[in-house]
Amino acid sequence: MSDCLFCKIEKGDIPSEKVYEDERLFVIKDINPQAPTHLLVIPRKHHSTILELQEDDFEMIGSIYGVAGKLARQLGMADDGFRVVVNCGRHGGQSVYHIHFHILGGRPMAWPPG
Numbered sequence: 001m002s003d004c005l006f007c008k009i010e011k012g013d014i015p016s017e018k019v020y021e022d023e024r025l026f027v028i029k030d031i032n033p034q035a036p037t038h039l040l041v042i043p044r045k046h047h048s049t050i051l052e053l054q055e056d057d058f059e060m061i062g063s064i065y066g067v068a069g070k071l072a073r074q075l076g077m078a079d080d081g082f083r084v085v086v087n088c089g090r091h092g093g094q095s096v097y098h099i100h101f102h103i104l105g106g107r108p109m110a111w112p113p114g
Contacts (some may be wrong), residue, residue, distance in 0.1 A: 003103055004046060004096075004097070004098050005030075005096050005098070006042050006046075006096060006098040006100060007056060007098060008081060009026075009028065010026060010043070010044055012024040013032065014026070017027075017029040019039060019071065020029040020067060020071060022063075022067075023044075024042055024044060024045075024060050024063055025042060025043045025044060025060070025063065025064060026039050026041075026042055026044065027039050027040065027041050027042070027066065027071065027103075028042065028066065030102070034102075034104060034107025035104040035105060035106050035107050035109075036105070036107055037077060037082070037103070037104065037106040038073070038102065038103070038104050039071065039074055039102070039103040040100045040101070040102060040103075041064050041067060041068060041100060041101040041102075041103060042098065042099075042100045042101075043057075043060055043100075045048035045060070046098055047099045048097040048098065048099070049086065049088050049089060049097065049099060050086060050088050050090065050099055052099075053099075057064070064101050065084065067081075068084050068101065068103050071103060072103065072105065073104070080105070081104060081105070081108045081109075081110070082104060082105030082106075082110070083102075083103075083104045083105070084101055084103055085101075085102040085104065085105075085113075086099065086100070086101045086102070099105065
């Protein structure tokens with residue numbers, strides 16, 4: 001999608017601080033962090049929301065959680081805990097319409113969230 005922020009980042013048109021990438025997804029540091037560690041896991045394949053996912057996308061979604069766990073261990077968040085969040089739609093807090101997952105850690109998380 002030509003006007004999508006994350007598609008532009010994926011293509012290298014917009015600079016970002018990547019901390020991981022593979023053939024399915026990439027992970028960047030959030031430019032407006034809400035926790036000491038705030039990463040965005042972004043699939044390379046564009047879907048505006050999780051409502052567009054099809055069965056052939058399910059393996060990719062599973063890999064997101066695997067990468068989240070791997071990064072949490074590498075960054076020292078595994079022992080104290082961390083949060084993985086995906087927002088869907090306006091009321092769900094989604095601001096960029098390309099599915100992405102937030103990894104938040106390094107501080108206690110309140111419940112319920114916002």
